[in-house]
Amino acid sequence: MNYLEHIGKYFLMLKQVFKRPQKGKIFWEVLFREIEDLGLKSLGIIMFISFFIGGVVAIQTALSVDSPFIPKYLIGFATKRSMILEFGPTFTSVILAGKVGSYIASSIGTMRVTEQIDALEVMGVNSLNYLVLPKIIATVLFYPLLGMIAMFLGIFGGWAAGVLTGLFYSVDYIDGIRLEFDPFFIQYALIKIVAFAFLIATIPAYHGYYVKGGSLEVGRASTQAVVWTSVAIITLNYFLTQMLLG
Amino acid sequence: MIEVTNLHKSFGEAHILKGITTTFEKGKTNLIIGQSGSGKTVFLKCLLGLHEHDKGTISFDGRIYSDLSIDEKRQLRTEIGMVFQGSALYDFLSVQDNVMFPLKMFTQQSHTEMLLRVNEVLDRVNLTGANQKFPAELSGGMKKRVAIARAIVMNPKYLFCDEPNSGLDPHTATVIDNLIQEITKEYEMITIINSHDMNSVMEIGEKIVFLKDGLKEWEGTNKEMVVTDNEAIVNFVYSSNLFKKVREIYLKESKL
Numbered sequence: 087m088n089y090l091e092h093i094g095k096y097f098l099m100l101k102q103v104f105k106r107p108q109k110g111k112i113f114w115e116v117l118f119r120e121i122e123d124l125g126l127k128s129l130g131i132i133m134f135i136s137f138f139i140g141g142v143v144a145i146q147t148a149l150s151v152d153s154p155f156i157p158k159y160l161i162g163f164a165t166k167r168s169m170i171l172e173f174g175p176t177f178t179s180v181i182l183a184g185k186v187g188s189y190i191a192s193s194i195g196t197m198r199v200t201e202q203i204d205a206l207e208v209m210g211v212n213s214l215n216y217l218v219l220p221k222i223i224a225t226v227l228f229y230p231l232l233g234m235i236a237m238f239l240g241i242f243g244g245w246a247a248g249v250l251t252g253l254f255y256s257v258d259y260i261d262g263i264r265l266e267f268d269p270f271f272i273q274y275a276l277i278k279i280v281a282f283a284f285l286i287a288t289i290p291a292y293h294g295y296y297v298k299g300g301s302l303e304v305g306r307a308s309t310q311a312v313v314w315t316s317v318a319i320i321t322l323n324y325f326l327t328q329m330l331l332g
Numbered sequence: 333m334i335e336v337t338n339l340h341k342s343f344g345e346a347h348i349l350k351g352i353t354t355t356f357e358k359g360k361t362n363l364i365i366g367q368s369g370s371g372k373t374v375f376l377k378c379l380l381g382l383h384e385h386d387k388g389t390i391s392f393d394g395r396i397y398s399d400l401s402i403d404e405k406r407q408l409r410t411e412i413g414m415v416f417q418g419s420a421l422y423d424f425l426s427v428q429d430n431v432m433f434p435l436k437m438f439t440q441q442s443h444t445e446m447l448l449r450v451n452e453v454l455d456r457v458n459l460t461g462a463n464q465k466f467p468a469e470l471s472g473g474m475k476k477r478v479a480i481a482r483a484i485v486m487n488p489k490y491l492f493c494d495e496p497n498s499g500l501d502p503h504t505a506t507v508i509d510n511l512i513q514e515i516t517k518e519y520e521m522i523t524i525i526n527s528h529d530m531n532s533v534m535e536i537g538e539k540i541v542f543l544k545d546g547l548k549e550w551e552g553t554n555k556e557m558v559v560t561d562n563e564a565i566v567n568f569v570y571s572s573n574l575f576k577k578v579r580e581i582y583l584k585e586s587k588l
Contacts, residue, residue: 108437109436109437109438111436112436112437119424196423197422200418200420201416201417201418201420202420202421202422202423204382204414204416204420205414205416205420205422207382208380208381208382208409208412208414208492209409209410209412209414209433209434209437209438210405210406210407210408210409210410210438211437
């Protein structure tokens with residue numbers, strides 16, 4: 087199957103996904119379970135990584151600006167910009183594509199090869215709507231929050247790194263954070279996270295849903311899902327940046 | 333009654349079903365048998381609507397499946413119960429929630445009413461008290477029984493089973509076979525079982541459809557199967573020495 091066929095099949099899948107849920111009560115039950123599985127369970131890793139990434143960015147910036155003519159508040163300024171514009175939305179999304187993407191592809195893929203999806207279809211349940219729509223809504227609603235936490239902890243991690251290593255003063259870093267704060271950057275970051283969240287839920291779901299074979303194929307589908315979600319995120323990141331900031 | 337007329341199904345160049353015509357009657361356990369690759373699974377999936385057939389008709393009590401609207405098809409599917417080969421229980425749901433799932437999805441019953449019905453069918457399949465267990469905690473036989481409970485919870489008119497006793501020990505397999513036959517009578521369903529298991533065929537096969545290379549080679553009851561001279565079915569069913577001897581003894585006894 088060539089790439090165009092895959093893209094066409096992906097959009098046909100979305101057509102089935104975006105239908106009214108057959109039973110509202112069941113939809114809400116599944117949605118809350120997905121928020122826990124795809125969102126809350128990713129909170130720890132995102133907090134851990136963003137805190138240390140913020141620290142590394144601050145240290146590297148501090149080590150790069152050793153000239154007395156460059157003000158030290160630029161360390162805080164650069165860390166804030168990096169975390170809000172790229173690390174918060176894009177880096178977090180790539181991590182989530184790995185963690186959550188493989189989970190979605192393998193869980194749906196396993197349901198396919200163990201005939202659980204056939205069981206839904208035989209009952210008359212729209213399996214794509216039942217399985218994928220709650221995942222999309224859970225990620226689109228919850229990942230902006232994860233992104234905001236990542237931005238905050240990254241900036242905080244930068245401050246903690248400076249204070250602990252003595253590379254820069256706390257007051258300079260805070261001055262840098264306050265400098266030229268543009269609220270649009272937050273909007274820009276949130277738009278990106280929402281778009282990436284949609285990809286993180288749908289591309290792995292596509293790979294899992296249409297898997298054929300056994301456990302080996304589920305593993306392959308899971309790997310492919312992570313690769314293609316990452317590729318889609320990086321590509322879309324370029325176009326969104328061009329459109330929103332260019 | 334389920335009536336199948338001139339059913340054809342191809343996948344690309346491969347012509348899998350080449351014009352099958354047969355009927356399945358109410359209150360009977362019907363078995364579809366045949367060698368691997370004979371088209372049994374494709375036939376069953378066409379009956380279930382999981383594969384769209386290319387030609388021919390499938391009629392459920394006069395309702396021709398391909399002529400039904402999406403809503404009518406959905407309604408028809410609520411009248412169908414299915415027991416999958418690997419049970420196909422939802423891993424993330426307990427036994428109770430697995431069995432309750434069709435009720436939650438398709439009825440407006442209160443939780444108490446649904447629970448009552450779930451307990452009733454779990455009792456029927458001898459799984460009283462297993463409500464809170466998860467599929468991973470169950471043995472193969474128990475999973476099959478949960479799958480049967482889920483299949484009958486909506487009082488279906490039609491029950492389909494894909495190799496319901498594969499992977500089970502002979503005793504448990506017989507228990508499952510008998511359970512399916514008893515339930516078929518109790519609920520007055522049309523039961524269609526896809527099976528490789530010759531014990532099942534002999535035990536509960538009130539009607540047997542033998543497929544070979546995508547065609548219906550033979551059909552009849554389990555008693556007729558013992559005395560048939562059809563070479564293909566004799567070679568398939570009596571391929572083991574044990575069954576050959578059973579057949580010889582049966583034929584001798586029937587002559588006497």
